[in-house]
Amino acid sequence: MDYQNRAGSKKGGGGIASDSQANLARRKQVDELLRQGQQVPYTFQDEADELNRNPYIYKNHSGKLVCKLCNTIHTAWSSVERHLSGNKHGLNVLRRGSANDKNGGPSKQQEDQDHEFLEAVDSKRRNLRHNGIVPDCKTALVKDKETDQLGIAIQVDYNAEEDSNDEQVISPFIRIVSGLELSESDQNDKKYVVIAYEPFENVAIEIPSDKEIVMNKNYEDRSSLDELNGKCTFWDVDAHKFYVQLFFA
Secondary structure: OOOOOOOOOOOOOOOOOOHHHHHHHHHHHHHHHHHOOOOOOEOOOOOOOOOOOOOOEEEOOOOOEEEOOOOEEEOOHHHHHHHHOOHHHHHHHHHHOOOEOOOOOEOHHHHHHHHHHHHHHHHHHHOOOOOOOOOEEEEEEEEOOOOOOEEEEEEEEOOOOOOOOOOOOOOOEEEEEEHHHOOOHHHOOOEEEEEEOOOOOOEEEEEOOOOOEEOOOOOOOOOOOOHHHHHHEEEEOOOOEEEEEEEEO
């Protein structure tokens, strides 16, 4: 084979590296020096070894450096260094709060709080009472006189004789459930308002899936769980009746 046109090459060896190859090798060497031995794992790797590395910097599937906190992509470690010392990354770290330690994991206090919360949830689930009674439910179509918006009014009757818990302090509440949350595939394009009250069975009523719910601006019960329950529901404690009114736009 003719090697005479390959400058500086010897038989059995490759030719002289091009300028682009030399620049690539130099950039890799500079990145290794800047990292100072710091390990940069891929996003799909386990995070068992978190020593001597930045908790926010990873490599994506193509080998590029990614800051998970700021959602930025970098091609070289020098760019990562500028990003870490910049205002954007600093502000995002401050916004994340002091709950995370140097390795990016939750603090001991936060872990204890989360553990207590999960234990309380499990205990509540185990102690849920269930009498199997479906409450009486009445629905009616309504129309707002001011905006001409159509809606639905719901009345659920929780018979006081069946509710043996005289110390019940939690009122019934509603939740909007999408068909995507249900196990049946034929319900994916539907939407329901679910009314729950322990120990009675839940009540689900289908509502338009292509319209948005308009909340009442003139009324709000600040003791409710959230804004939806505060503005769209009313609990008559004495009569044990729960009222829901939703308008759609």
